[in-house]
Amino acid sequence: MQLTPKLTQPIGFDDYLTHHDGSDRPQELIDGTLVDMPPPTWMHMLIAKFLVQVLDQAIVDSGRDDDWTTLAVSGQRTGESTSRLPDVAIVPFSTIDDVLASAVLMAPAPLVIEIVSQNWQDDYLIKLAEYETLGIPEYWIVDYQGLGGTRYIGRPKQPAISIYTLVDGEYQVNLFRSGEAIKSAIFPERVLSAEAVFSAGQPRYLRLLS
Numbered sequence: 325m326q327l328t329p330k331l332t333q334p335i336g337f338d339d340y341l342t343h344h345d346g347s348d349r350p351q352e353l354i355d356g357t358l359v360d361m362p363p364p365t366w367m368h369m370l371i372a373k374f375l376v377q378v379l380d381q382a383i384v385d386s387g388r389d390d391d392w393t394t395l396a397v398s399g400q401r402t403g404e405s406t407s408r409l410p411d412v413a414i415v416p417f418s419t420i421d422d423v424l425a426s427a428v429l430m431a432p433a434p435l436v437i438e439i440v441s442q443n444w445q446d447d448y449l450i451k452l453a454e455y456e457t458l459g460i461p462e463y464w465i466v467d468y469q470g471l472g473g474t475r476y477i478g479r480p481k482q483p484a485i486s487i488y489t490l491v492d493g494e495y496q497v498n499l500f501r502s503g504e505a506i507k508s509a510i511f512p513e514r515v516l517s518a519e520a521v522f523s524a525g526q527p528r529y530l531r532l533l534s
Contacts, residue, residue, distance in 0.1 A: 337405055341426040350397060356405040367525035368411070368439050371468060372396050374524035375412045375437055382511040383414070392416055392434065399428030400436060402454040411466075412437035414510075432460045435510055440467040448476050452488065456495045462510050463488040463495065468522045485518050 334356035335343065343351075343358070350361040364372070379394040398413045407428050414435040436455060438447040447465050455463045465486040467477060477484040483502060488495035489509045500506050500518040508514060 334405075337401070337407065340407060341428060350409055352409050353405060353407040355403075361409060362441075364411075364439075365441070366527070367468065368441065370527075371439055371466060371521060371525045372411045372437075374521065375466070378514075378516060379412070379414060379435070379511075382514045386511060386513065390417070393420075398433075399426070400433055400458075400460075401428055401430050402451075402458050406454065408451060408454065410436040411439045432458050434460075435462040435464070435508075436460055437464040437466060440465060440469065440471050442471065444471045444473070448472050448486075452495065456488070456490065456493075459490065459493075461490045462508065466521060468525050483518070483522050485521060 335353070335358065336356070337353065340353040340358070345351075345358075349363075352359045352361060373396070376394045376396055383389050383392045383394065392414050394412065395415050396412055397409050398415055399407050400410055400413060401407045410433070413429070413433045415429060415433060416431075419429055419431050432455075438451060440447050444467065447467075452463065452465075465472070465476075465488070467485070468483050470477060470481040470483045472481075472484070472486075474481065476486065477499065485500045485506060486497055487500070487506065487508060488497050490496075498507060502519045502522065504518050506516045506518055506521075508516075
């Protein structure tokens with residue numbers, strides 16, 4: 325998601341948890357600086373909603389519904405003075421007190437998802453490094469417009485889903501395009517096509533016409 329820096333004095337993480345400036349716009353904390361999150365597009369919101377539903381069902385099917393749930397735009401602390409707002413995250417009930425108190429997870433989420441917008445470098449470079457360092461086991465980048473650099477999604481550019489899996493402290497990536505089934509180490513039994521994710525971003529009447 326594209327970020328808009330907010331010109332304020334640097335603040336600490338504890339102050340961020342209680343910060344209110346009178347607006348309803350979500351804000352990330354990046355190295356002590358508040359950054360406004362622009363409103364997501366219609367397609368962005370539909371894909372996020374679809375993924376929440378899919379992951380919640382996968383959690384039930386795997387028998388972990390007593391342990392995990394899926395939330396949209398739940399905070400994830402990634403550094404001493406940095407906190408991100410992943411578009412989708414699996415949240416353990418064992419850490420739900422963090423979310424209830426401040427809407428920010430202190431421990432690594434089992435899985436986070438970012439849906440790419442114009443500023444794709446944030447998702448493929450900066451957040452990737454933060455999530456890897458933090459130790460998040462699985463990180464999905466849903467690039468439904470094919471905006472990422474060719475080093476990440478190949479040539480010619482096309483919609484793609486990159487799944488980064490933590491192996492011995494380092495991310496290993498698998499790339500999935502339309503017509504391919506997504507493979508998740510956390511949900512190996514779950515069958516989900518990349519095309520189903522991309523199609524979720526279309527209003528229902530457009531899907532019926534296609």
